[in-house]
Amino acid sequence: MKKRLREDYKEFKIERGVFDNITLMTLYELMNKGYFNEVSSIVKEGKESAIFLGKGKENVAIKIYRTHAIDFKTMWQYLIGDPRFTKIRKNRHHIAYQWCLREYKNLVIASEAGVSCPKPIIAKNNVLVMQFVGDEKPAPRLIDVDASRKDYLFILDQIKILLKADLVHGDLSAYNILYYEKPVLIDFSQATTLKNSIALELLKRDIENINSYFKKIGVKVKDSQKIYEKFLKMVKK
Numbered sequence: 001m002k003k004r005l006r007e008d009y010k011e012f013k014i015e016r017g018v019f020d021n022i023t024l025m026t027l028y029e030l031m032n033k034g035y036f037n038e039v040s041s042i043v044k045e046g047k048e049s050a051i052f053l054g055k056g057k058e059n060v061a062i063k064i065y066r067t068h069a070i071d072f073k074t075m076w077q078y079l080i081g082d083p084r085f086t087k088i089r090k091n092r093h094h095i096a097y098q099w100c101l102r103e104y105k106n107l108v109i110a111s112e113a114g115v116s117c118p119k120p121i122i123a124k125n126n127v128l129v130m131q132f133v134g135d136e137k138p139a140p141r142l143i144d145v146d147a148s149r150k151d152y153l154f155i156l157d158q159i160k161i162l163l164k165a166d167l168v169h170g171d172l173s174a175y176n177i178l179y180y181e182k183p184v185l186i187d188f189s190q191a192t193t194l195k196n197s198i199a200l201e202l203l204k205r206d207i208e209n210i211n212s213y214f215k216k217i218g219v220k221v222k223d224s225q226k227i228y229e230k231f232l233k234m235v236k237k
């Protein structure tokens with residue numbers, strides 16, 4: 001098991017810059033605590049993170065935020081706009097940890113509110129462990145399936161439930177929704193509270209993104225401005 005992780009480490013350090021020493025220590029610690037027994041295959045490599053399948057009693061998704069080569073300036077700006085994260089140092093590690101913590105906290109709020117999203121398990125430094133959506137492979141994304149009007153309405157409903165829990169996803173698109181029996185919202189690192197001055201702008205963009213996607217695939221959609229206004233009324237009550 002350890003050997004396997006070391007081999008991955010070498011590979012990723014050189015090729016991808018995901019694992020630094022602290023990340024490796026964090027993975028060992030989480031593994032020793034039993035959150036997973038093995039860091040298995042890489043699921044997806046993004047700009048800000050890499051996602052692995054963690055094997056254990058249950059499969060988990062391990063999202064490792066990069067501490068190198070990412071756009072920290074933008075991340076820092078996004079973070080300090082969130083009243084929950086105002087004291088953010090301009091330090092790469094600190095920013096990556098806070099970004100990871102924010103995704104964890106957002107997932108806690110979302111899943112407690114009953115939103116269809118992966119259940120968060122633990123966040124430590126730049127490593128987030130959550131429920132794996134899919135079986136051995138990740139579930140397809142919304143863009144990879146034949147989505148229906150029912151799915152469209154379901155997603156609008158998830159936005160509404162999130163809003164009631166004082167959260168706006170902020171990066172909602174057919175790429176950040178998986179399909180596992182029903183749509184499952186993922187990638188909550190940008191999600192923010194309504195107290196953030198850009199929250200309503202993000203809400204509007206989320207609605208427009210979802211609307212234009214479904215419109216594009218031929219699903220009858222509601223007027224996005226009307227949805228936005230209806231949702232606003234709901235939160236202002």
Ligand SMILES: Nc1ncnc2c1ncn2[C@@H]1O[C@H](COP(=O)(O)OP(=O)(O)OP(=O)(O)O)[C@@H](O)[C@H]1O
Binds near residue numbers: 043048050051
């Ligand atoms: N909980 C999960 N279960 C299964 N697969 C997941 C999970 N979370 C993420 N993934 C997989 O990893 C991909 C990227 O996840 P996510 O959007 O959270 O990361 P990201 O850093 O924003 O990547 P990108 O820059 O590509 O948007 C998803 O499309 C999905 O394939």
Ligand SMILES: [Mg+2]
Binds near residue numbers: 046175
């Ligand atoms: Mg994403």
